[in-house]
Amino acid sequence: MSEPGWVKDAIFWHVFPLGALGAPDTRDDEDPLAGPDGIAHRLPDLIGWLDHLLAIGCNGLLLGPVFSSYSHGYDTLDHFSVDSRLGDEADLIELITACHERGIKVGLDGVFNHVGRGHALVADRLDDPSTTFFEGHSGLVNLDYPAASPLVAEVLTYWSERGVDCWRMDAAYAMNPATWQTILPPVRERFPELYIFGEVIHGDYPAIVAESGFDSVTQYELWKATWSALNDANFYELEHALARHASFLETFIPQTFVSNHDVTRIASRLTDRRHLVHAVALLALVPGTPSIYYGDEDGFTGTKYERLGGDAEIRPQLPASPAELSELGRGLRARYQELFGFRRRHRWLHDAHLEVIELTNTLLALRLTPREEAAAPVYLALNIGDEQARVGDRDVRAHDIAYWADQA
Template sequence: MTSAEHVIWWHVYPLGFVGADTTGADRTPATRLPDLIGWLDHLLELGANGLALGPVFDSSTHGYDTIDYFRVDPRLGTEDDLVALIDAAHARGIDVMLDGVFNHVGPDFPALRTARQNPASPEARLFEQDPDGALVAFEGHGGLITLNHGATEVADLVTEVMTYWCERGVDAWRLDAAYTVPIDFWSRVLPAVRERHPQVYVMGEVIHGDYAAFVQAGGMDAVTQYELWQGIWHAIADHNLHELDHALGRHNGFLETFVPYTFVGNHDVTRIASQVGDEHLDHALALLLTLGGTPSIYYGDEFGLRAVKEERAGGDDAIRPAFGSPGADPIQVPGARPEVLALHQELIGLRRRHAWLHTARSRTVAVGNDSITVEVTGTEADGEQSLIVCLNIGDDDVRTPAAQFLAGRRAGLDGGELVVGPHGWAVAGPAQDSSPSGG
């Protein structure tokens, strides 16, 4: 396991990526996981070194309705195929993360079928029940039944599952819907897993609430930073960068306790290119890759793909497309834009050269509806190195003192000032005097 400080994840939703049917209509076994091995070179060329996989365990439809935690979904292949993918990743210095769906199971989970047939069976203890004895569905999804996290048997099962796959090479876990599981459950399970695999990285999906308390009490390394995701795309889309400023203040507070898992796209949300538009896509990416955090790039975002999540059956399909084999050139993915890939590579390269950004704090130097200038500074242990990040989504120039131009668009140095033109952005080395003007 590479230190989290140096990991940039490439996040893939496997069933969609390999073109498997996710409706449940066609569960014909097929060996598709090897397709992902062909994409590992692309992952490295992007600048990433972590492969974050969505659900790979046997499930009825979309991967989040588990049938068997100890079996790879036959639509993807076999355990041997998954281990081969992990081994191929490790041979290239790539860490692998699995998606642990431990809040609920699907209707075909064998113990659930037994519990439904015989509510007095021992298996019934595995599932949460309401006061009338009815099984509890996850957030109203009738096909997903919530596990009883107060039962020792459930804690033992999850510990066994995580340990089993760690023993097969898994380096990290995403805990799906971790926010719905009692925190004391994780504080029982994770120490038992880490007793055998002390280096495993564990990140929980938490959408809202007290992130820091969740990490501290649950014993995780990180949680998903949805507040920052919202602050980035919504502030840009609404031309209200004060909202981003607020999110940055919150983000600084989290960094006092843990390093959040940061992203501008994932398998559950509308693609960032569709949220902010092509003109400001690089503004969002510049923030992701210069702010403190452990960044994740959702597959296809590095190509500038567009797609909208819809609240309907099959509404996730557009944001979970099939890529298949990379062939000779990954840029042949339909809709891929080479310039967006190049931008990702440039900004990831910049982050690699400034590894202290992992725990960096930000200070807003100036903010308006259409522009924001932020100084990003490393901790005292990092020598308090700093960068200036300036975003302009308006129609007037923005100027701020700077000493060195590092990256940007419609921007450059004018003597001792950084000038960022309309709808431009820049990352620069700081000047002694950091008071901006204009905009």
Template sequence: MPGWIETALWWHVYPLGFVGAEPALDPAQPPAHRLRRLEAWLDYAADLGATGLMLGPVFAASTHGYDTIDPFRIDPRLGDEADFDRLVAAAKARGLCILLDGVFNHVGRDFPAFRQALAEGEGSAAARWFRLHWKRGPGAEPDYACFEGHRQLVTLNHAVPEVAEHVVRVMTHWLGRGIDGWRLDAAYAVPPTFWARVLPRVRAAFPEAYIVGEVIHGDYGAIVAETGMDAVTQYELWKAIWSALNDRNLFELAHALDRHNGFLDRFVPLTFVGNHDVTRIASRLADRRHLPHALAVLFTVGGTPALYAGDEQGFQGIKEERAGGDDAIRPEFPPLPDGLPPDGWPLHRLHRDLAALRRAHPWLHRARARTAHLANRQMVLVLEGDGQDLVLALNLDDAPAALPAPQAISVEAGDGQVIDPGAAGARALLPPHGWAILSRAG
């Protein structure tokens, strides 16, 4: 894993929604140059404490960006290649890295090779790119493998060298244009052997590139080892955070953190409490008073954290399983940060403060979480790494709680106070629904 990722904090943006692009591409329209709107938010991202932009799809696509038409061209609804180069330069001037979303499991129906395969038939060179089953009868379209039943997302044939060569070309092209890494969309749907063939070729040209795969279920450690990725998305921890807080069952979180420690022995996962595919954390939590608790976990446990744009302002949004069901979680942002509603800025300040705390303790990137006290509604975690430690205390109860916090000396973030600071019997006194990050003696 490249060394620079150890201090990374991603601000995750879904560009097509962020800039208010049309829901479908009109090839007759000229480039709209909307990427320039994102430039106006770079100072906001840097001030928040982010060190990089994790961008959703930016390549030419038919609708939502995951139905790619041309991965070598910026989507005209966002602008053109000059707009992208300008965004990269502006981000780098502020110390922000760029991570792009690589959709390499499937393409859109308007992808040229797929159109060519339909036009030229079963024996064509283009037909090798896809998993096609040709029907009998003149003019009949073949059946084809598609992504999770979505017929507009045509699965590539990862067994042929043409597809591997294509993916290597795309990845190295944009790395050469100044990006710093890739998020591999639906990486779980692609055979691990494909990544094992492709990624070494990419790394040979760009050894400092960071590559993280979208993986929801499965053996995370084995997937990293078999594919050569640096990391995968930590959906297990995401689910445990909001579920444990909603059920006031912190045993679930403790169990997930034990598994998380095991992952950290093999790789450093990408951690998050929200992204472009899930209900926003402010809507997911049954009790908004527990939003700081979720953030305190995200910013103290080992991992490479990512913040989904708008979550730091408390944006609401529920994902629905229907056409257009992602619209609420992928909204348009105002042209400038000062157009944000005023009630979101206190939460923004909390994000910024927690980002500063993590920046002051870079060892947290690989920190292990040891459970020092556990009940349904209370938890004390000791975060340890490189001979250093912090304590995280959580209270989900309607009553105050005095929780054991041996050797704790002061509150670094959150609320409450330390009783008998520095002593073996030190306790963290938390108010109802309170939390605190504590420093310890020595």
């Protein structure tokens, strides 16, 4: 496994800045915060959220698109400038510096499969019949490789020099994995501590990791099985996904999540909110490199719709400060703190051996054992049934969880 050593302790707070900071939908919309130069300095507002990030157990800030774009951030216009709705380069560096002063790693969204129509690399070929568009969206023009490889390497180098620790490669599933072997080696040689993972929805995850040179990919299989099994009272589906997950752990550590900027939030996806804690427990204790999507820790809801503007609910504006978060979310936030605090005390869970030891439609129990450290196993039991269950010598209340370290 090639990932940098610091990733073993990484837990990211994933933020979509354009939404979280209340930016206008497009660069043509009136921006009440823009100065005479057209720049609205919103990014530094996230500094006021860093203590909240740390309080829920995170030590990484994973940012959605921050580069100049026309609308949602994935129609990039210039990879070397910060979106004027968010600020400028000095604002981004100020945020990175504030994170590093607190021991927080910073990740950026690398949108390199496609760009906006106004990007210099594609502006002169829009009328070329051979030009292709990302998933049929006429505003997202696919880049040509290997012609675009030097630009991507330059962008990675430019921002890594300015302190970026991690890159999420957007839409990596749409690219030939081997393309990254023409880009990443010299970047990694210069920045050996970079953590790089790709957005991959389906396919042969281990092969994609090996062929691309990524450290990891997004674990969509486990994401889907988590909410689906909880909704359908079918832990056999989750057991199948966990077996796959365990096999992935032999070659790489997947990037895990229960919500992100592209999918319905977990609090809206689940039909029974009592089972939110089950999803959180899986995210916290199952091996992987987890990310918490901003607001999930306070029970934010939001549904993804397949239409123009259909992402609005899942990318809401944050309050002005954490002090303005609803009291209604305090109980769930405490569960996040409790579960991720437990993970921090058992850091070897990052790449632990995983096995299912109890399984019915409504009861699932896992044993997690360290690969190298001399530590006792950890157990996690999920009960979504209407009756109390028992795992070993532990009672698991109906619609609740139990977890413990073996002291024997």
